[in-house]
Amino acid sequence: MENKLGPERNVLLSLKGVHKxxxxxxxxxxxxxxxxxxxxxxxxxxxxxxxxxxxxxxxGLETPTDGEIYLKGQRITHMPPQQRNIGFVFQNYALFWHMxxxxxxxxxxxxxxxxxxxxxxxxxxxAERFELTDVLRKKATYLDLSSMQRVALARAILIxxxxxxLDEPLNNIRPxxxxxxxxxxxxxxxxxxxxxxxxxxDQEEAxxxxxxxxVMNEGRVEQIGSPLEIYQQPVNLFVAGFIxxxxxxxxxxxxxxxxxxxxxxxxxxxxxxxxxxxxVEKSKPERGLVLGIRPEHVRLSPEGxxxxxxxxxVQPLGRKDILVLKIEDTLLQAxxxxxxxxxxxxxxxxxxxxxxxxxxxxxxxxxxxHGIG
Amino acid sequence: xxxxxxxxxxxxxxxxxxSTIFWILRWAAIxxxxxxxxxxxxxxxxxxxxxxxxxxxxxxxxxxxxPTFDNYVVLFRPELPKGxxxxxxxxxxPVTKSFVNSFIIVPVATFISVVCGFLAAYAVTRxxxxxxxxxxxxxxxxxxxxxAFAVPLLLYYRWLRLIDTPIxxxxxxxxxxxxxxxWMTKGFIEGVPRHVEEAAILDGASPWRxxxxxxxxxxxxxxxxxxxxxxxxxxxxxxxxLIFTSTRSITVPVQLSxxxxxxxxxxxxxxxxxxxxxxPVVALGYMIQKYLVTGFSFGLLKR
Numbered sequence: 001m002e003n004k005l006g007p008e009r010n011v012l013l014s015l016k017g018v019h020k021x022x023x024x025x026x027x028x029x030x031x032x033x034x035x036x037x038x039x040x041x042x043x044x045x046x047x048x049x050x051x052x053x054x055x056x057x058x059x060g061l062e063t064p065t066d067g068e069i070y071l072k073g074q075r076i077t078h079m080p081p082q083q084r085n086i087g088f089v090f091q092n093y094a095l096f097w098h099m100x101x102x103x104x105x106x107x108x109x110x111x112x113x114x115x116x117x118x119x120x121x122x123x124x125x126x127a128e129r130f131e132l133t134d135v136l137r138k139k140a141t142y143l144d145l146s147s148m149q150r151v152a153l154a155r156a157i158l159i160x161x162x163x164x165x166l167d168e169p170l171n172n173i174r175p176x177x178x179x180x181x182x183x184x185x186x187x188x189x190x191x192x193x194x195x196x197x198x199x200x201x202d203q204e205e206a207x208x209x210x211x212x213x214x215v216m217n218e219g220r221v222e223q224i225g226s227p228l229e230i231y232q233q234p235v236n237l238f239v240a241g242f243i244x245x246x247x248x249x250x251x252x253x254x255x256x257x258x259x260x261x262x263x264x265x266x267x268x269x270x271x272x273x274x275x276x277x278x279x280v281e282k283s284k285p286e287r288g289l290v291l292g293i294r295p296e297h298v299r300l301s302p303e304g305x306x307x308x309x310x311x312x313x314v315q316p317l318g319r320k321d322i323l324v325l326k327i328e329d330t331l332l333q334a335x336x337x338x339x340x341x342x343x344x345x346x347x348x349x350x351x352x353x354x355x356x357x358x359x360x361x362x363x364x365x366x367x368x369x370h371g372i373g
Numbered sequence: 374x375x376x377x378x379x380x381x382x383x384x385x386x387x388x389x390x391x392s393t394i395f396w397i398l399r400w401a402a403i404x405x406x407x408x409x410x411x412x413x414x415x416x417x418x419x420x421x422x423x424x425x426x427x428x429x430x431x432x433x434x435x436x437x438x439x440p441t442f443d444n445y446v447v448l449f450r451p452e453l454p455k456g457x458x459x460x461x462x463x464x465x466x467p468v469t470k471s472f473v474n475s476f477i478i479v480p481v482a483t484f485i486s487v488v489c490g491f492l493a494a495y496a497v498t499r500x501x502x503x504x505x506x507x508x509x510x511x512x513x514x515x516x517x518x519x520x521a522f523a524v525p526l527l528l529y530y531r532w533l534r535l536i537d538t539p540i541x542x543x544x545x546x547x548x549x550x551x552x553x554x555x556w557m558t559k560g561f562i563e564g565v566p567r568h569v570e571e572a573a574i575l576d577g578a579s580p581w582r583x584x585x586x587x588x589x590x591x592x593x594x595x596x597x598x599x600x601x602x603x604x605x606x607x608x609x610x611x612x613x614x615l616i617f618t619s620t621r622s623i624t625v626p627v628q629l630s631x632x633x634x635x636x637x638x639x640x641x642x643x644x645x646x647x648x649x650x651x652x653p654v655v656a657l658g659y660m661i662q663k664y665l666v667t668g669f670s671f672g673l674l675k676r
Contacts, residue, residue, distance in 0.1 A: 005454055060575075061574075061575075080578050081574050081575055082574055082575075082578065082579060083487055084575075085577075087571065087575065088571070090567065090568040090572060091568075092568060094566065094568035094569045094571065094572040096569060096573070096587060096591045097569070097591065107578070107586075108576035108577055111576060111577040125483055155572075155576070159576060190390075256441065
């Protein structure tokens with residue numbers, strides 16, 4: 001689980017057992033987390049999973065019920081937000097609507113009592129890089145969405161924060177522009193080298209932006225790791241089902257041992273899992289296992305080989321098609337190249353390569369093995 | 374339904390031109406409403422220029438037959454009686470004193486009320502000061518008839534020697550309109566998105582700085598509306614002014630009640646005073662009308 005950035009990075013922010021309850025409702029459940037200097041960390045999870053609350057606690061806008069937060073080694077759990085020097089970009093940008101863009105940008109710097117000359121120099125510099133020079137004298141209310149977002153970002157960066165927090169900043173942007181702004185954000189983060197925590201419920205955003213992703217669900221951290229780790233080695237059924245589109249096929253299977261050979265069995269089909277027998281035995285396989293296979297890993301095979309399946313639906317996406325297959329009473333999704341020319345209602349033969357499959361315990365939901373054989 | 378349908382502009386729909394009858398009825402309705410509500414004001418103006426003989430004349434006339442300024446003159450120079458009005462008039466004080474009193478008491482009380490109400494509303498909405506019940510607790514000052522407070526207040530005021538003093542009335546006015554100020558400004562403060570204030574906090578702004586540089590400018594329209602509202606309440610207050618003043622600190626509404634003689638009401642001077650007394654309110658409204666537009670369209674800030 002060690003981050004790909006390597007251990008030589010300094011820990012900038014540390015959460016130790018951070019817990020938050022609202023009137024008995026547990027919003028954030030004892031989170032431990034280290035954020036490294038210069039990294040781009042994404043909080044990913046469904047709405048209401050506690051990711052925004054965690055972000056607000058880091059900023060100081062909420063106080064944890066329990067646990068401690070450290071920034072640069074200093075305990076800041078109860079430090080007022082004014083003193084933390086953390087930048088925050090809100091979902092709705094939260095610009096000061098009654099002020100000009102210039103005054104919006106100057107706000108934090110004036111509080112820091114910089115000379116007007118210095119403030120002006122810094123604003124010009126940032127305005128240049130965010131293409132805001134032309135709108136500096138405009139009232140914030142009259143900006144378009146993309147400019148508002150850039151003003152919010154520029155304002156947060158101008159105070160030279162130790163850490164920049166972003167709460168779904170691309171949510172209100174129309175698709176198309178969204179991808180462009182996403183790329184902008186990534187480039188900017190690289191150029192500035194600042195540490196960012198980015199909250200989103202959009203896995204594509206998290207996968208493309210994050211150096212690491214923290215997957216949250218119901219107030220708990222499910223997994224922290226690089227996008228690839230999370231995609232290739234989901235630690236449990238939740239992460240497996242949440243990451244990837246279309247979602248991973250999860251098939252309940254039985255475990256059988258015959259003559260020292262270990263098998264998983266489903267509808268009369270059997271796969272050897274000898275290579276991971278040890279792990280499987282440890283997970284109490286008698287309580288059931290779940291075989292996970294991503295749609296993009298399901299393969300078409302020549303007639304007569306593998307498993308016959310009825311093609312229920314074909315969803316063409318141009319270069320590839322998403323197939324909904326029916327094997328007896330079970331539905332399975334598969335992604336195949338559009339050139340395969342599969343027709344609805346046809347019977348095709350598919351293969352489930354165990355090399356790309358995952359095994360989970362049906363009992364605990366935890367991953368048992370990734371890539372079998 | 375039919376009307377709604379004909380108004381919508383769609384690809385398959387044609388906007389039907391309105392018939393002449395529609396326009397006639399529409400304007401008739403508008404003019405009738407206008408006439409109904411402006412009549413008292415017009416009548417007040419009319420009477421204020423009428424000589425005594427015309428006050429009660431039947432049939433009444435809207436335009437005075439012999440217009441005169443006597444009613445206005447008598448307000449300021451009661452010692453110069455003219456005609457029958459003057460002969461019967463028992464008021465010996467010019468209205469100047471009551472105007473001076475009102476001009477001191479009402480703005481000061483309004484200012485205190487709005488400032489305290491705004492700060493209290495901010496504390497209540499943003500910091501939950503006093504708990505959820507606090508705003509309702511403040512509202513209890515308006516739950517009883519004003520007369521219920523009169524006797525206890527009278528006892529205290531006599532003891533504190535505040536009867537017939539401007540300070541006495543200022544305290545009462547500020548206190549009783551505080552609930553209005555708090556509740557009205559509370560609505561406007563709630564209209565300011567919390568995130569905007571939080572953004573300022575994270576930029577390093579202290580709570581006072583947030584209040585003065587972020588919240589206050591965003592609710593200034595609402596504050597203008599509240600100020601005008603509270604000003605009118607205080608300017609027209611009669612009961613407490615009557616009870617707690619006698620000679621030195623009487624306000625305009627009390628003065629207005631003095632134009633009642635042994636024989637009858639002095640409609641002319643009363644109307645004239647009514648006209649003069651409404652000038653400050655109109656002037657204030659005119660001065661702050663720029664802010665009133667945003668103030669009365671509650672929730673313009675929601676973004």
